[in-house]
């Protein structure tokens with residue numbers, strides 16, 4: 001029975017989707033060690049930000065195929081370890097955009113009008129109208145750091161509120177900035193000139209402590225800072241000091257370097273204008289339903305053998321591409337598997353050459369499929385589309401891509417793989433014929449025309465009378481049935497390649513006898 005484990009609160013609609021195809025177990029708040037001890041039973045894991053999916057947990061799994069993050073940030077998943085293990089990681093990049101952007105706007109308004117503290121004061125029976133005079137957002141300058149989905153929506157709403165919006169994002173073009181009505185600025189100016197600064201970027205080694213004491217000192221003393229993105233982007237000790245010393249006028253923080261917020265956090269000792277919420281950015285009914293459905297559908301599809309929409313760790317392999325390239329991917333994988341058996345030994349380089357119609361397609365998926373085939377004899381079930389590039393890389397196999405725009409020999413173009421390694425260079429070319437059938441069209445530059453079959457024998461021999469007959473009778477007398485035979489040669493009576501499709505695998509003893517036949521220089525059994 002397929003089993004899915006859920007370790008964070010997930011909307012029921014997502015659970016219902018998973019229940020169609022799997023047994024769904026809930027272990028909310030499970031410890032790391034308990035998770036590591038039970039993960040071996042599960043095919044899929046569904047989480048939010050509360051579960052840390054560490055390398056140890058991933059390596060304790062044995063049949064885990066997919067980790068679904070019902071939300072955006074995957075910084076709580078060791079994606080590298082998952083990729084190495086061949087586990088797909090998917091998220092929901094857009095499901096909570098509006099929720100997080102609206103929480104940001106709510107934080108900005110709450111800060112400006114002292115809403116939380118005015119509420120507490122009023123509940124205590126006080127009537128402190130003078131104490132809680134605020135600021136308008138209208139005509140104030142907002143600096144948005146990170147102009148992705150959430151940053152862009154915040155900018156849109158802020159523009160509608162009459163704010164002047166500037167932004168910093170090294171990966172956003174001037175055209176895109178104009179489109180979302182944001183004036184691009186450098187980071188220093190943004191902090192120095194803004195009345196409000198809001199962060200909407202991921203936490204990475206480069207962005208950690210992006211807001212430190214130097215940055216805070218550079219801000220206006222009337223400025224307010226909002227972080228509904230990720231903990232760790234702000235040095236919390238420095239922020240506490242900056243607020244206590246009135247270096248800035250306020251902050252609203254939803255995310256923390258350690259969550260849940262620890263009781264010794266310096267932020268809990270701040271007595272000035274500081275609003276804290278417990279990572280609520282995505283906590284709306286709508287967003288929770290969106291992300292749960294989005295991710296559960298992807299988990300269900302992957303468990304059914306279909307592709308995921310938003311995989312984090314297989315770049316370039318969107319479902320549309322996978323669908324349109326199905327026969328091409330199958331050809332590339334088959335050829336990778338074939339050439340690995342013809343090459344034998346250690347391979348240092350794979351050259352992938354696309355010709356004719358193949359040039360029109362994205363090459364990355366074809367390279368990944370070729371590598372998957374190439375490594376599957378060595379790694380068995382462990383190799384998949386997720387980890388093929390990484391596994392090739394860690395084995396020192398470099399990949400060179402080559403596009404040949406010349407008029408193709410075959411109407412549908414061709415794909416050629418060449419390996420360079422311990423046993424010299426080997427090449428295989430293939431094409432897809434009009435009937436959609438895969439064909440191997442050359443082996444080691446010898447022209448052939450073979451449909452790949454489960455068992456094959458590829459020999460090298462001198463082109464002379466009698467060889468084909470000898471080989472045929474050897475196989476026949478050992479009860480190996482030949483389904484088809486093809487000989488490829490470049491010149492008469494020179495070197496030739498023979499490709500036999502056979503119904504059964506070749507016994508080792510028979511292979512030894514074949515190699516001893518006068519004129520046969522090499523014989524490679526192939527299983528596809």
Ligand SMILES: NC(=O)c1ccc[n+]([C@@H]2O[C@H](COP(=O)([O-])OP(=O)(O)OC[C@H]3O[C@@H](n4cnc5c(N)ncnc54)[C@H](O)[C@@H]3O)[C@@H](O)[C@H]2O)c1
Pocket residue numbers: 072073074093096097100145146147148149150151168169170171172200201202203206207228229230254255279280281282283
């Ligand atoms: N508080 C919450 O509950 C909540 C909810 C959803 C998302 N988030 C977080 O909000 C953040 C933004 O999410 P998103 O969906 O907009 O992501 P996104 O990928 O659409 O946008 C992130 C943007 O950050 C930019 N960026 C990366 N490095 C940068 C740098 N050094 N300086 C400036 N910009 C940089 C990227 O170019 C990108 O445009 C993420 O960290 C996400 O995890 C939090």
Ligand SMILES: O=C(O)[C@H](O)COP(=O)(O)O
Pocket residue numbers: 048049050070071072073074096279281282283
């Ligand atoms: O990255 C995200 O999607 C947000 O941080 C939301 O996290 P949550 O799913 O734990 O609410």
